[in-house]
Every structure is written in structure tokens, then in C-alpha cells.
Amino acid sequence: MDQKALKAVTSPAAACGGRWETRLELPIETELLIPDYLPAVFKIVKCLVEPVVMQNAVTGQRWQGEGYLRCTVYYQSDEAGTRLYRTEQKYAFEKTAELPEGSYLQGAARLWGETEYCNCRAVSEHRIDLRGAYTLCVAVGVTEQLELLTDLSGCGIQQRTVPLTGVACAVCEEKTFTAQTTFPLPGAGETILDISGIFVPGSQTVRTGQLDCAGTLSLQVCYRAANEEALTVRSKDLPVTQTVELPDAAEGDDATVWGDVLACTLTAPEEDGKEPALAVTWKLHAELWRPVSLRAVVDAYSTVCETSVERRPCRLLQSLAAVDSAAAVQIEDDLPDPEATVQGCFVTLEAPQLAAREEGGVQVTGRGTAHLFCADARGELTCYDKTFTWALPEPLDGAIARSIPHLHAALTRVNSSKNGSRVRVELSVAVTGRVLAMQSSEVATAVELGEEFPDHADGPALHLYYAAPGESIFEIAKRYHARAGDLAAANGLETGPDAGPEDLTTGAVCLLIPAAL
16 A cells, blocks of 8 residues: 555644642741831731742743742830831742753743741840741643644545634733832821732733733731721722733733732822822733634544554643632631730732532632731730631532633732620632633544455445444444445435534434445
8 A cells, every 4th residue: 555645734733731830948047137216026926928929930941930038027016005016028039940851831830839837036126037938839831742633635534523622821921010109198106017919900902912901909008006006907099001012912812810019118208298109019910812723633544445543632721711700708716815806917818729519510719817916905916827718609610630720819808806705807809810621632643554455346335234323423434444425425414514424323223334436
């Protein structure tokens, strides 16, 4: 058999190869010096560690990350009353990870992590020793470069093709921006304990080579007013609009964005009567998802000779859902000290996850910790940590083993109160992003022809076959080395892009099978 008589048309395709993940330990060993303008340390109340990633990029087969761990210490001063103060230290880190041999999605990797441990103690009235470790998790998308068989001809070849559809991440980038606004304060003498914020996505428009993104920076200043002990929060929303240059962006891409506020700096006004200036540094994470539509040969045979087909899985990502929702959380518990008063509450969130539902499908869930600052009857401050879980109310279809979250969670509201000996915390978690599913299909990668069949010129020109319900027309024709199109025509079966001869039989039927002459 002349192998050259078989003609094959191929098309390159980038399939999903899963994710490569690693865990990197970021050790912490530092000292925090209390400035002279702040009171001395009486008691350390709480220490929190949060990563601020300034660089996050996959280039070739290497991931490189750079940033710092923001180590925040809340302490009680030696002044009269339960006065809470704050100091912080930026502990820089730079990490690289060599990726195994393969092809990877270039751009920003998926990052999350957790504090392994944190030991914080006051060495003196103005010096704090901090030892700990933070685990940073890195996930990089793996791509598989395939040469798909899209069409075969010659040598009496018969083929079965199927459409393959999905989505592929065309762009995954992070950009850092700055914004300016003013932020009014209640007056002189307050002590600022935290300035934070979140980015709330608005509208997005993808153009060739760029992304237009609008949203809101929701900013908060947590402070303690002069001669007061309770914490107060003042908020302000700052609308922002950014145009991001993304050379690989194309019209028709579907954008998924979220953001993080990295740093806020409040500057006193130079002139009387002016409001303080607030400079905000924030990071935008943008993912552009592009529809993928392919047609591939999944099976083939020759009517004149033996045929062997090599196959392999082709995995494509399917978009289960674009997520833009919120979860309401209520925490109620007895305080260890019934006489304690609640001064304020900070909340830390872990990365969103997916959980299997008993009824089927998956649900977006997560964990967090509420840090309650309480004062006892003696005026001594203590932090009570209360862990909680949250879940979005809308379930999603899909199997947990094949589902992949590309999600971001942010805290939008926190209220804490006390009734008798019980404390109550109400909060809201906003979740944005996308949930994907990996779908695998077996496709043909090579077709080889062998020995010719014996000459059946004197054999019957027509066969009768009693097909059972659900049998494949293509498989029946393959069994008799017949042309699938002739079988369909002889039995009045519909053909076309949506109803081909490979369709299943709907009931028991007697089929006429013409010999392939």
C-alpha cells in the first residue's frame, strides 16, 4: 500500500495541560523599632503578616516573584487606659522557581498563601522581635502544543470528526497604578491604626491591544480618636478608570479582572484648611479568555486496507461561570471574658476554594479569621481569634475533580457588637473571577495503513445488519469496511454538520450495508 496516497491535513492547537504548583517558604526574622513619637510598648496584642507582591511573572520556564511581607504589630501602650497603637515592618523577599520541561502560560501566576507561624515579643519598651514564616503558593498554567488531524483523504479513508470548543487564557497580566484623593479626618489627636481598601471592578472593554477597565477603590481609615479607646472607621469611594496596554488582546476576548490595594500614604496638608492627601498604590489583575473552536478527527478507517489509529487526550477548558457575587457571614460566640468590651475587629481572608455539594455540583467557599480586640475590666487589651467559613449562595454545575477556580475574595463590610456575654460579627465577602472545568476528548494523532484486504469482487454487493438501539452508524460501517456515506444514503439517514453518519441509531432497525467497491 502506497502510504503517500493517504493525505492528512493538520492544524496546531494549544490544549490545557493542567497546572504546576509549588510552595515556597518565606522566613521572617526582623526587629521593629518603635519611633520616639509613639508611646512605649506595654503589651503586644496581635501580629499579622500579609504578602505584598510587586512582581509576579512567568517568563519562559521560570517564575519570578518580588515584594515584601507587611508585618503589622498592634500593641497596647503604657499610657493610662486601653490605648491601642500600630507599627509595621516591610520584610522584603525575592523568589524564583525553575519550572520543569514543558510549555507554560506566560504572564502572572496564581498566588495565595498562609502564615505558618508568627512569634512576636517585646524585647524592650521600644523594640519588638519578630520570628515567623509565610508559605507562598504558586500555580502556573501548563499548555500542550498539539498537531490535530483535521481532515484525511485518499486510500478509501473514512473519518469521524467532532467539534471541540472551549476557552483559552490569551492574556494574564498584573499592572500597578497610583491614585490620588483627599481623606477628611475628624480632627487633631487621632491615632491611625490602619489604612486599607479594595478594588471593586466595574465595566471592562477589550480592544485590539488594550483593555479599558473602570472600577472603584473603596478606601477605609481605621483610627482611634483623641482620648478615646474604641476604634472608628471612615470610608471613601474613589472611581478609577485605567487603560492597560496588552499587545495580545483582541476584540471578542472576555475579561476577568480584580485588584488589590497595596499601600496607602496619608500626607498632612501644607496649608491650613486643606484636607490631607491620600496616595493609593493598587494592582490590577487582568485575565483575557478567548473562545476556542476546533474540529478534529477522532477515528478513521480505510475501506481497502487495514488501518491503525493512534490517539491521545485533548484537554480544553470550559467556562462554568463568571463569578461576581457576595457571601454574608454572621459570627456569634461567647467571649472568654464576659465582662470584656469589644473595641474593634479586623478580618483576614484565605483564598477562595471549591467544595463538592452532596446534591451534586460545586460551590465556591472559603475561610477567614475575625480578630476581635477586647478590653477587660482592668483595661488590658486582648485579641480573640474566631475562624469562620463562608460560601456563595449560588451552586455551580460540574465535578470537583475537573473544576479550577480563578477567583479573588475581598472584604467589603465588617460590623462587630456585643450583647451580654456574646459577641456578634457581621461581614460581607465579595468574590470575583471565573470557575473553569477541564474537559478531555480522545483525538486521533496519527493514522497508518497496513495490508490490503482480500479481493471481494465476487462477494455480495449488499449486507443486511440488524442494529440494536444506540449503535454507532460509523462503527457499523467500519466493521464491514463500507463507506459510511453510502450506508447513510442507502438507509435514508440524515447527513450534515449536525447529523452525520456517525450518529447513533434511535431504535432496532435493519440496515442495508453496500459493499465498498
